Amino acid sequence: MRINLVGFGVIGKGFAKTLIMKQDWLKSRYGFEPRVVSISDLSGTLVNPGGIDLSATLETVNRTGRIIDCSGASGMQSLDAIRGVEADLMVEVTPTNVVTGEPGLSHMLTAMDAGKHVVTSNKGPLALAYKKLKAASEKKGVQFKFESSAGGAMPLINLANEVLSGDEIISIKGILNGTTNFILTKMTKEGTDFETTLKEAQELGIAETDPSYDISGSDTASKLVILTNAILGREATYSDVSVQGITKITPEAIALAKEEGFVIKLIGEVEDGRLSVAPQLVPENHPLNVDGTLNVASFTTDLAGDVTIVGRGAGAIETNSAILSDILSIYRGVAGR
């Protein structure tokens, strides 16, 4: 299977590392030999129809930060690479943008138009234009998979749509952002205030320099939209979510809640057709009370009752667990395995 890789930041490099790490295993277990035939970033594109040397590319980009510095690379733009370099599937892992969805949205639509399957971890286009993307993939008869975009390594979409395919999913709720969960957990354990804890999280590299996307609840909201659409079959967009972040939470509020046996968690929830992200009181012994950067999601179903899954919601290698499972599912579908 030939792959156009678009985006070579943390997740893109993680994808290359994952393929190197799992190369022999993928071949012996599934007879699967993926070939990355192009890698694009903002600087340009590296092309090799026979398969790019991923180790050498990682070595160069780790040093210079740009694909254009790799031997044989050109200034070819990502959209031209998607149109022009023959491949079966595109992996789209450029930075997310929840305002315009770009450049991910154009990458995906262009790839689909060129008859390529699309696997992505990019939340922006999904939260903004799911309907359009789904229609484009159906029109061209290509697969469109995005397990890694919500919940990182946790197999939520596949769990609901494949494993629990006989169940109707009634509601989804969970903690879908590790940064805010880390901050709230630390405030709870140490009694520190929000600003101090945020600074600590930034020093530890858990929160971004600009943390607003996480702490405002926007990241959770994007993921909630993705899960709602993929699992409940809706066509919701980001603007359908009522969003409240964690910046107003005080150590006193956390202490009061604790006295009554509750913790405060940022919960994304879809129930009775309403999508909301807000801090909520969660009983201490409730399955959704997970600590640190962990994520958790719980489905309420008609047959199985509540099904809860806990896991890592971010990380270069963890996210690629979900990307690889999407690629394998397409490969096995195409190859009839």
Added chain:
Amino acid sequence: MRIELDVELKDKPGQLIKALEPISRLGGNLISVIHLRETLTKRGRVPVHIIVSLENLETLETLLTELEANDIWVAKVDEVRRKKRLTILLIGHVVDTDIRDTIDRLNNISGVLVADMSLSMPHPEKETSALMDIEISKPDKLALALDELELIAREKGLTLVKSLEI
């Protein structure tokens, strides 16, 4: 008269005795106590099913009042659900924005009662937190109470934190 009670205890030592003591004091005869230690309620409390023989309805009312005063929640009496409990947090200038009005507005909804409230005020200038336990004795009033809370929070610029399982 034989009465079945479903009560919910805090998950800490010494709670069961607090539930049983008033029964014996009021001359009740315990028929059965099932302490469901392993199946906590969604609110993290321990459910206990008690069957008891009591003298009359008056004794029952006294017992229920005493239990609730001991922070033992009576969920059902003879399979009839008594009250729903709603715990919420308000963060902001809770006191300065007329806390009396906040409570009155909730209590004015029939079937809704602010049963308990704890305040934490780090400094008069800083934001206060208030944790409220609200009793809902008519199930159809839950949505009304929540709507009113949201309205109050919006009007007074407070942050409302609801509980997960309502």
